[in-house]
Amino acid sequence: MTTKASAIVPGDVHTRAEIMPVFGGSGQGGICPSIEKQSVNLYSDPSVGELNGYYDGWLAEEDDLGPIFEYTGAGKSGNQTFAGIVGAGNRAILRHAEQNRRLRVFTKVGLLPNSGTKTHQFIGEFTLDALEPYVWRRVHGNDNKERNVIVFRLRPDGEFQHSSKNLIPAAPETTWELVPFEIVTAANFHSDPATTGTLPVSNQRRKKASSLKKAAENAATLGTFVASEEFNKKMSLRSSAAAHIAVRHEAELTRTYMAHLKEVGRKTGAFQIKVKGLTSTLRTDLYDATEHVLYEAKGSSAREDVRMALGQILDYSRYVRTEDHPEPPKRVILLPAKPDLDMFDLCKTYGVEIVYRSENGSFIGESVPTD
Incomplete structure (x- = not known):
C-alpha cells in the first residue's frame, strides 16, 4: 500500500x-x-x-x-x-x-x-x-x-x-446495578483546569442544519415559511447557549443537594442500566441509597423540563432495586426553583414528588432530610 x-x-x-x-x-x-x-x-x-x-x-x-x-x-x-x-x-x-x-x-x-x-x-x-x-x-x-x-x-x-x-x-438482557455517583457535564469540561475554551460544533451538526434549510426552501412554493440562514444561525447559537446553561445549573443543583444528603448521613450513588436490545447505557441521576429515593434533576423549572423529568424518572425507576430495597423507590424531581402549581398536581398523579430550591438556597419538599 x-x-x-x-x-x-x-x-x-x-x-x-x-x-x-x-x-x-x-x-x-x-x-x-x-x-x-x-x-x-x-x-x-x-x-x-x-x-x-x-x-x-x-x-x-x-x-x-x-x-x-x-x-x-x-x-x-x-x-x-x-x-x-x-x-x-x-x-x-x-x-x-x-x-x-x-x-x-x-x-x-x-x-x-x-x-x-x-x-x-x-x-x-x-x-x-x-x-x-x-x-x-x-x-x-x-x-x-x-x-x-x-x-x-x-x-x-x-x-x-x-x-x-x-x-x-446490544444488551442480551436487561440489567441494573448501583454505581458510584459522578457528574460529567459541559460545565465540568469547560471549568476544569485541564482545559479552557469551548468545544467546537461539529460539521455533522452544521450539515444537519443545512439539510433542514434546504428542505424548507424546497417547500417554499407551497407557502412554507423559509427562515434565513442568519436566523437559523442565531437560533442555533441561542439553543446551544440555553442548553449549556441548563446543563451547568443541573450539575450545580445536583452537587449541592448531594452534599446536603451526605451532611445528614445518607449514602448516595446512581444506577447504571442496560436495557435488552439497546446498545446505549442509561444512567440515573442522584440516588439516596439509605432511604431508597431516586432523584431526577433538571437545570430549569420550566413546564417542558418538568414533563421531561417526569417521563425519565418513571422510566428509570422500573429498574432501581437493591437487595435491601426490592420494592420500587420513592421518586423525586429535583428543580432549581418552584415550578407552576399545576406541575405539582401532574407529578402527584404519577406518585412523583417535587423538591425545589427556594430563593434563600434551602430545599423545600417532603423528601428533604433534616438533621
Whole structure:
C-alpha cells in the first residue's frame, strides 16, 4: 500500500506504519497524540476491549444531533484517570479542541497476509460531544474486579464510515446495578483546569442544519415559511447557549443537594442500566441509597423540563432495586426553583414528588432530610 496525505479517507484500510507519516502518532497504544500532525489518533481493537469489560463503537440509537461513537479511555486496570502520566492519553482527548488537534478514529480490521502486522480502517474525524463529552461507566474487567472507566462520546466531524461491524453489541438482557455517583457535564469540561475554551460544533451538526434549510426552501412554493440562514444561525447559537446553561445549573443543583444528603448521613450513588436490545447505557441521576429515593434533576423549572423529568424518572425507576430495597423507590424531581402549581398536581398523579430550591438556597419538599 502506498499512502499519501490526501489518500487516506474514511473507509480506507492501512497499517500503522502507513498511517503515521500522514497523521503521526506511534506504532503502539490506543491513544496516540501527534503535535506535528495536530492529531490525536484513537485505535480501537474490539478483542482487547471485550477482555477488559467494554466495547468501543457506534451506538445504534441516534439522537437529534446524529450518531455517536463511544471510545473508552486509556487504562487496562484500576480506575481510569485524567491525572499524571497514566492519564496523559485521556487528557489529550479532552484537550483536543484547545490544542487545535483532530480526533481521528481507527478500528482494527485484521492482519496482513502471512504477517502479524495489524491493519486498521479509518472511520473519520470526530469532536467531543458538546454537552456530554464523556461519561463515567462501571465495568467488570477480566480480573473480575470492578472499576470506573472514561467513555468519550464522539461526534463525526465531516465524512465518516458507519458500518454494522462497528456497532456496539446490544444488551442480551436487561440489567441494573448501583454505581458510584459522578457528574460529567459541559460545565465540568469547560471549568476544569485541564482545559479552557469551548468545544467546537461539529460539521455533522452544521450539515444537519443545512439539510433542514434546504428542505424548507424546497417547500417554499407551497407557502412554507423559509427562515434565513442568519436566523437559523442565531437560533442555533441561542439553543446551544440555553442548553449549556441548563446543563451547568443541573450539575450545580445536583452537587449541592448531594452534599446536603451526605451532611445528614445518607449514602448516595446512581444506577447504571442496560436495557435488552439497546446498545446505549442509561444512567440515573442522584440516588439516596439509605432511604431508597431516586432523584431526577433538571437545570430549569420550566413546564417542558418538568414533563421531561417526569417521563425519565418513571422510566428509570422500573429498574432501581437493591437487595435491601426490592420494592420500587420513592421518586423525586429535583428543580432549581418552584415550578407552576399545576406541575405539582401532574407529578402527584404519577406518585412523583417535587423538591425545589427556594430563593434563600434551602430545599423545600417532603423528601428533604433534616438533621
